Amino acid sequence: MSSLQYPFLVSDIDGTLLNSKNEISKENLRSISLFRRLGGCFTLATGRNYLESKRMIDQLELLFPVILCNGAILYEPATQSLLPIHTMSRDLMMAVLQDLEQKMPSAVDLFAYGVDRVYARKVSPQTQAWADQNDFQPEVIPSFEQIPDTPCIKIVAVGGPEEINLLQEWSRTIHLPVDFIASSDNYFEILPAGASKGNALARLLQKLHLVPEKAAAIGDHCNDLSMLSRAGLSAAVANAHPSVLQQAKVIVPSNxxxxxxxxIHNHLIHPFSRAKTP
Known part of the structure; x- marks a missing residue:
């Protein structure tokens, strides 16, 4: 039985656990291993899908369910199964994609996520450069109408600052059962209503018979806010978005x-230091 004050830790991946080389540092790996040896439960919560996350899941040899697609899917390592917990109908996904294609400039890349596949009509060189480093291989199709009739998970729009501002403005005009979240400075996501890292974390903690007060969470961007609000101890890396830095109880060094x-070392294993010290 763990004697840790926070026996559960969930971490975002990009900008948090991964460094700018797209790697989990040896120090992070050692500390996660120590936390687990002391009885702690560790898992990940990410906007990525399973294939994009598999490298980290395998490297960490995770035992507990992983929150994928910003809370729309749980991955169960024990059975190697994907459980969609929030989906949108195909008609709804098509309606949103059609509206985006009509109203957004061509500089915006659109990606439609199924449970285990991602579809796109085009991939810009900038997005492809990121994709090549992150196990992200969308299936390019002539029309989104060719997406199979399978569970629809989310839509991701990728663009620069001007395009992201346009997407934010566009989202305020949409009255459909979807939620919106910025998962990075260049990624804007349209999710099924109710899908969030926070809601998925609450579901996971209930499954593990843990109260939220016993959970710690760490992240860096706006899609992590709901997760941080559900955890007994919320942490932000120093490179986090201003809204995350403001919400977090603890600020730690950067990714x-x-x-x-x-x-892990200063607030979970030695949990009495609470100051916001980057």
Missing amino acids: DADGVSHL
């Missing part, structure tokens, strides 16, 4: 300075 390791 390039082993922030996850710092959280």
Whole structure:
């Protein structure tokens, strides 16, 4: 039985656990291993799908369910199964995609996520460069109408600052059963209503018979806010979005300075330091 004050830790991946080389540092790996040896439960919560996350899941040898697609899917390592917990109808996905294609400039890349596949009509060179480093291989199709009639998970729009501002403005005009979240400075997501890392974390903690007060969570961007609000101890890496830095109870060094390791050693294993010290 764990004697840790926070026996459960969930971490975002991009900008949090991964450094700017797209790697989990040796220090983070060692600290996660120590946390687990002391009885702690560790898992991930990410906007990525399973194939994009598999490298980290395998490297960490995760035992507990992983929150994928910003809370729309849970991955169960024990059975290697994907459980969609929030989906949108195909008609709804098509309506949103059609509206986006009509109103957004061509600089915006659109990706439609199924449970285990991602579809696109085009991939810009900038997005492809990121994709090549992150196990992200969408299936390029002539029309989104060719998406199979399978569970629809989410839509991701990718663009620069001007395009993201346009997407934010567009979202305020939409009155459909979907939610919107920025998962990075260049990624804007349209999710099934109710899908969030926070709601998925609550579901997971209930499954593990843990109260939220016993959970710690760490992240860096707006899609992590709901998760941080559900955890007994919320942490942000120093490179986090201003809204995340403001909400977090603890600020740790950046993703390039082993922030996850710092959280484990200074606030989970030695939980009495509470100051916001990057």
